[in-house]
Amino acid sequence: VQLVESGGGLVQPGGSLRLSCAASGFTFSSYVMSWYRQAPGKEREFVAVISWIGGSTYYADSVKGRFTISRDNAKNTVYLQMNSLKPEDTAVYYCNATRNTLTYWGQGTQVTVSS
Secondary structure, three states, X not given: XXXXXXXXXXXXXXXXXXXXXXXXXXXXXXXXXXXXXXXXXXXXXXXXXXXXXXXXXEEOOOOOOOXXXXXXXXXXXXXXXXXXXXXXXXXXXXXXXEEOOEEEEOOOEEEEEOO
């Protein structure tokens, strides 16, 4: 099982980034996919989740209206479009796949929002 995040980097406040998470080794379309993030010295926190076929999404209040989660089951990939980025969005962003009691994590990708 592998979850490989990409797309992180350094961006100025107000800018945008699109994160991707490529999955392999399991039946991607059967898993709920989520994004989490962890800032230095803080607990890992939930960012967004999307259902198996993408019909339902849910966001943390801190990112609602700025971030959009989506998935392409044909490409086994989940995305996180991040707009209007703020310095407080700086964190390592992790992809998560969950089905019942099974859960997998990626290695994370760093997002830094700074001028």
